[in-house]
Amino acid sequence: MTQEELIPLILNKDERAFTLLYDMYSKSLFSVISNLLKETEDAEDTLQEVFVKIWKSIDSYSASKGRLYTWMLNIARNSAIDKLRSKGFNNSKKNLSDENFVNLLEDSNNQNNRIDTIGILEFVKKLKPKCVQIIELLFFQGYTQQEASDELEIPLGTVKTHNRNCINDLRTYLKV
Template identity: 55%
Template sequence: MQPDELILRLQQKDEKAFERLYTLYSESIFGVINSVLHDTEASEEVLQDVFIKVWDNCESYSSKKGRFFTWLLNIARNAAIDKTRSKSFKNQKKNLTQEYFVDILENKNSFSTKVDAIGIKKYIKKIGEDCKKVIDLLFFKGYTQKEASEELEIPLGTIKTRNRLCINKLRAILVK
């Protein structure tokens, strides 16, 4: 059965089509979710939530707006980001330092991940303590700028400025 036919049957609430689509896409979607969460158990939970959303909202998909996989990918990415912003997920990750996340990146077997992570630890050490804290919260723990402001007890404008300055520092270091 062709994917277009499966999607049409899914939109008619055909459970067999749903099962087939789950089999086709669940592994890829899990990978996307896990790349955001770095937590297998939480990723499996979000994966299930994503496919429940797909079942509940399948009639909103239109091939005129884009490919099914892209639609599914956007649902998964948004669900994973929502999970990182949840209070329970943040509390679970609060005791972890940026060094923990750097080590995760450096130990991955994926080639693209290794390329992205080459030497990142030494660069983060060069940018200063204020930058470390901001980058840890915004990029490694998924905090919004407002949440980082509250966590560090500094004004939102200061977070925005530090974020921009820290990214510029990293760029300058990497260009050298």
């Protein structure tokens, strides 16, 4: 089933459509979420919340503004960032056991593998080094534009401009 065939079914709240939607997109959305949250359990919980948000807010999706996948990807990424910034999440991570430190090290070694599972890494690597750096911070590590500005020690406006230009370059590579 194509995305164009799926959208009307979702808008009509067809339960089969939810299953198809999940089957088509859950792996790639999970990769993005787990890349930000690191812990599998947190990523799984967030993925479930993301699909509920998608299902409840599908009426706000507009094909004229972009692809369904892009819209869902933004929901997933924003949900993961919201989870990272939540007070409860931060408090739960303050007292980590030594087992968690081993998992954190292993997870950081697998970051490229998780990014590559959605196929975007090869395209990001084609960008200018500054673009790779900005996309890494903003999209794969969950930094805000202000945090990226501070980290890179460049003005916020420059980060915004580079981000916009880099995303346009990435779109060009993805269209080829």
